[in-house]
Amino acid sequence: MAKRAMKAHQGAGITPVEFHILLALVDSDRHGYGIMQQVAGDSGDAIQLGPGTLYGALARLLEYGFIREVESGVDPALDDSRRRYYRLTAAGRTAAGAEAQRLAGVVKLARSRQLTLRAQEVAAHDL
């Protein structure tokens, strides 16, 4: 875990799915289904996590210490079964912040090279 977690702390080692899961946990603790719905909503349904993908990513984030499991509870909106809830840790907040900063830098670079404008010009030319 060490090498990848260190890279993740610097904002260069977490995948888009892991980043979206961390984002989903910024506001509140959530259970698996809650995370899945939040990620789908945040990404405009571009990222739809299945159970295997979601819990594989949660296992890695737990291993890195970016999230932790909190006391399980019942979600009355769903059913009466107990569910595991996950919470963002300080390290996870730092990693997500670093990744957000990295992405902001990429967007800034793209704008500085007028990538968006060029894309619009190409689209207009194609029409």
Add this chain to the structure above:
Amino acid sequence: MTSRARGSFGARLYALLLYLYPSRFRREYGEAMQQLFNDQRRAVRGAGGYAMLWLKTLRDLVLSVPAAHSNATSSKGAVVLWIVVAVLAVVFVVNGVVLPSYLSRVPSDAAAAVAATSADGPTGEFRTVAQVAAGLVSTLLAFGAFLFAVRQRRVANGMAAFVVGAALTFMALAMNPWLWLPLDRYPAGIMWALGVWPLAAVAYVAATIASRRQVGGVG
């Protein structure tokens, strides 16, 4: 999880499919994954929605199972594997090297008698059964060693398992009656065994990398 969700055919089928994941991962997250699948089932409407859910679930399995296996490490399984490999190696050496050299030293009449009984008599039948059993075991072991090798995080462990797996593949070739490899063609068998492994490993690793990229990109 409601009793209705737990008892439905879809839920039971998904519970079976969870056995595709490594046992440790399944023990840790299997129940939560089953719960999540049931939540998704409750949210879909109509036959079309249900079919779409299963398509997404199958896609999720295809993407996440190899990734889960590549992340898994099994030290207990490794110990068992090495012990069985050692036993099999001893059997192989006795069967392939010690016995033939002993038979070559016995008087020619006795050797001819042994050869005759081993070819046609009860001894021959027993030997065929033993060869089939040994061939099956060694083939399964070769496959197990291959999976173990590609699941290793440390390159040194992976390489060691890889070499042992190649040796097992060679033994499987030599011990299977339907893949019978005469003793005088051992170099060809070694080349074959060593050649198959890198190809299989490259295919598996490529599939795992593709799977991880997919999982990391869009779940």
